[in-house]
Amino acid sequence: MDSAALDLLLAHLASLDVMQQTTAGYRTTEFGANLRADAGNGFTNMLLRLDSAAGRAELAFVELAHSITTGQAAYPRRYGKDFWADLAEQPRLRESFDQQMTLRFQHQVPRIVAAFDWSRFANIVDVSGGQGTLLAAILTAHPEMHGHLVDLAPTAADASRTFSAHGLDDRTDVTAGSFFDPLPAGADAYLLFDILHDWDDEHAHRILARCVAAAHPTGRILVVEAVGRQRSTSEMDLAMLVICGGRERELDEFRTLGLAHGLILDTVTTLTEERQLLEFRLEASGL
CATH class of the missing domain: 3.40.50.150 (Vaccinia Virus protein VP39)
Incomplete structure (x- = not known):
């Protein structure tokens, strides 16, 4: 991992009150602690893991214009299959989806x-x-x-x-x-x-x-x-x-x-x- 690039990211997260700079480096703020993997709220699975079902689904928003124009889902346009077929074919996606559905409520x-x-x-x-x-x-x-x-x-x-x-x-x-x-x-x-x-x-x-x-x-x-x-x-x-x-x-x-x-x-x-x-x-x- 490139340390200079990482410092750029951490500095940006500090500007958003997700991280806080200290004499020893950076630490999560009270707000940022919600994004920790051990927070138990599902945010890591939904927001930080782009290889999860939620993360993959969020990336379908790059095709938002297609949905607005046609009234149809953008997910198949981006991935070549609908959301549910994707889950069925990729067990890791299904597992992350099931976990997210449990955590979110x-x-x-x-x-x-x-x-x-x-x-x-x-x-x-x-x-x-x-x-x-x-x-x-x-x-x-x-x-x-x-x-x-x-x-x-x-x-x-x-x-x-x-x-x-x-x-x-x-x-x-x-x-x-x-x-x-x-x-x-x-x-x-x-x-x-x-x-x-x-x-x-x-x-x-x-x-x-x-x-x-x-x-x-x-x-x-x-x-x-x-x-x-x-x-x-x-x-x-x-x-x-x-x-x-x-x-x-x-x-x-x-x-x-x-x-x-x-x-x-x-x-x-x-x-x-x-x-x-x-x-x-x-x-x-x-x-």
């Missing part, structure tokens, strides 16, 4: 569990539930509940380990699969946590159709998202477009999506500053 989990009456449901399917952090917390808080998590095989294996670590093996099932395939049938609730914003309307309809086909007649579809113009940010809106071709939908857009599948939006519950829970019921149930 872990501090919100207690509030998410406390802000909604999950105990209304005897069983719940967490659709594309990642490494199982949220479902494990819900089941731990409500010992009478049973949970079933669905995700792609490598991530599903991680979820199984999460449930075992929480002593939940007897109250959980894990299925390796996609939300574009048939889902476990007959559950009281199907949870889509930060899922629909990753997809355009065509794919969002396919996901909802699978949930409706699997749900018990009196079942509920629970959509947790940053609702557009209420909890979303313009930065995340652009990220969803550029990376995935999705977007942060507004409440009326969710209503319209649901109606196409006979779903009625019953209630909207604020979980945190960032996310709300939209509870849909099947119109045919009348309940």
Whole structure:
């Protein structure tokens, strides 16, 4: 490493209050400590490692003009394949993505569990539930509940380990699969946590159709998202477009999506500053 070049970088970081110059060299400031690998907040994975899923996705912003012109994701234009295909083909990217998805909302989990009456449901399917952090917390808080998590095989294996670590093996099932395939049938609730914003309307309809086909007649579809113009940010809106071709939908857009599948939006519950829970019921149930 070139010491003169490194000094230029450290001096610039000091001007941004990330580093502080001392008689012995440089050290991180209180603000800069958030970027340490041991900070436990995922910023290193997201901001400093350009070879991670998050870093690679950020680089797709160089093709922002393509997304603005066409309304389509920029990621395939830069890398020749869509974001999800890239994760599937490169295990290290998938691993960094799964880690980031867990880290980015872990501090919100207690509030998410406390802000909604999950105990209304005897069983719940967490659709594309990642490494199982949220479902494990819900089941731990409500010992009478049973949970079933669905995700792609490598991530599903991680979820199984999460449930075992929480002593939940007897109250959980894990299925390796996609939300574009048939889902476990007959559950009281199907949870889509930060899922629909990753997809355009065509794919969002396919996901909802699978949930409706699997749900018990009196079942509920629970959509947790940053609702557009209420909890979303313009930065995340652009990220969803550029990376995935999705977007942060507004409440009326969710209503319209649901109606196409006979779903009625019953209630909207604020979980945190960032996310709300939209509870849909099947119109045919009348309940």
